Amino acid sequence: MTSLRKLGPSDLQVFPLALGGNVFGWTADEAQSFAVLDAYAAAGGNFIDTADGYSAWVPGNEGGESETVIGKWLAARGNRSDIVVATKVSTHPRYQGLAPANIKAAAEESLRRLGTEYIDLYYTHFDDETVPVEDIITALDQLVKEGKVREIAASNIGPARLQASLDFSEREGLARYVALQPHYNLVSRDTYEGELQDTVARAGLGAVPYFALASGFLTGKYRPGTSVESARAEGARAHLESERGQKVLAALDKVAQERGVEIATVALAWLASRPTVAAPIASARTVEQLPALLAVADLTLTEQELAELTEASA
Secondary structure (H helix, E strand, C coil): CCCCEECCCCCCEECCCEEECCCECCCECHHHHHHHHHHHHHCCCCEEECCCCCCCCCCCCCCCHHHHHHHHHHHHHCCHHHCEEEEEEEEECCEECCCHHHHHHHHHHHHHHHCCCCEEEEEECCCCCCCCHHHHHHHHHHHHHCCCEEEEEEECCCHHHHHHHHHHHHHHCCCCEEEEECECECCECCCCCCHHHHHHHHHCCEECCECCCHHHHHHCCCCCCCCCCCCCHHHHHHHHCCHHHHHHHHHHHHHHHHHCCCHHHHHHHHHHHCCCECCCEECCCCHHHHHHHHHHHHCCCCHHHHHHHHHHCC
16 A cells, blocks of 8 residues: 655645646546546555646636535545645636635635545645735635635745745634645746745655646657647647757667556656655546555665656756
């Protein structure tokens, strides 16, 4: 049985791979989504990441599709208490930004779609600099006091605003962020490393990186001369043209071959080993894509392997 990891200073214990819910109700229909969720839970997975804005970008969708699918699955399986559900506020077309009234209204809608009385981990999806951090934290703290949210977290926020939020929480004795969701992977290190990572480390927060596989590039399926049918192919293909992308692929190939594991597993294991990281997020559209992701729970890279990957990605 894979041991769970403590998420920052919170009481939440999470599987070392968070299952991304962005595909549910988008590239995975309800039946496919249920199959992926079932397989993830059967493997011991308990950490599901979604947002109220998933998947408003799809023509005909209005946002909240992913939460709705997850809510139906939780109800059908009767396993709500076994699952750590993380969702986010600020990008739903009807609930944009982080004004206190919006946070409150958006949370109620998320609770309704998820069919639950509480959200385990509630993120501010994108910082809203038009709203003082004091107002954001106070609104989030109210949700915690009401029992609607267990823990709060931030995503897509700068180090100064993150620090100011933490300072205000401590000064006023209010709910405090326990995690940060940064954009971070082997081909995108400067999006997290540096001042932001230092702030997270000092505060003892857990990092839960998104784009952990760089839109699929770090699965190794994108190669010179190949074409891949995927909604995210363009973003992934851009990495192929960079020197860093090619070096990283070569290093991943080498380690994966020597260890007899999938390339995606190695990329996630590197990320999981980084300072502050509690659990990377990766999504699977089909059950077949899941084993390579789940295997991160059982793969510990050697110091030498980690050094090679870190050097290739510099």
